[in-house]
Amino acid sequence: MDSEVLFHILQDLGLPEDYGEKRGLPFYEEAKILVKIGLNPYGKTIYLEPDTAKAWKKMKKAALDENIELLPLSGFRSIHTQAAIIRMKLEAGRTLDDIMTANAPPGYSQHHTGRALDICTPGFIVPEKAFDQTPAFQWLTIRAQEFGFIMSYPERNSEGFIYEPWHWYFVL
Ligand SMILES: [Zn+2]
Incomplete structure (x- = not known):
């Protein structure tokens, strides 16, 4: 821009x-190139850049294999x-x-890049702090890094944003 x-x-x-x-x-x-990754729980189509979309798909499947359902809440945003x-x-x-x-x-x-993803799970579909009490979050803290995702805004982050346990950024 x-x-x-x-x-x-x-x-x-x-x-x-x-x-x-x-x-x-x-x-x-x-992001210049975006792909659809599906709908969020509110029926909105979510877009990510292609590499992030691929990693998300893999991570979602790995979680599901352990009975953890990860859902996209928000992806690319202009x-x-x-x-x-x-x-x-x-x-x-x-x-x-x-x-x-x-x-x-x-x-x-980070959402401008198509590499950031707000994640939720059935039963907890809002971007709120208590997401960190869900099994989905517990799974992400252990496994997300394997797939290239890191939590950008932990508590007391240096950027001055609120704690966002739902916000994950693809860094590979
Ligand atoms: Zn976010």
Whole structure:
């Protein structure tokens, strides 16, 4: 994305151009090629970049072999969609500072790359902290790394995001 366009999107939300930089957040390019990996529990089609999609498929199968069902909740998200999510929360009356602890500014979300995946499991289909109490999460903490996935935002992460046990990033 053109940096002028990105600056305009940030300014539009009330964020300074250098917000991401100042906070030490890496910029993430949008994926160019995406593949469908299926539907999330709400019926929305989820997309990932091809290598991540392949790794996800393998990991999902390995989990299922141990009676753990992993479901995708969210995958690729464009810079524009990220801006729209933040705008919706602002319109709902939340402050920008508060929103910025749970949502990366547009351009700085790992979801732009198609390599990040929010994972849930039947019976727990919301991105909430208590996901870490599920057998699915326990399985992920032991096995996800084998498939190239790491949990990006553990408790007290240096990026200043809330603890996100559901958010996994493909790093191979
Ligand atoms: Zn996420």
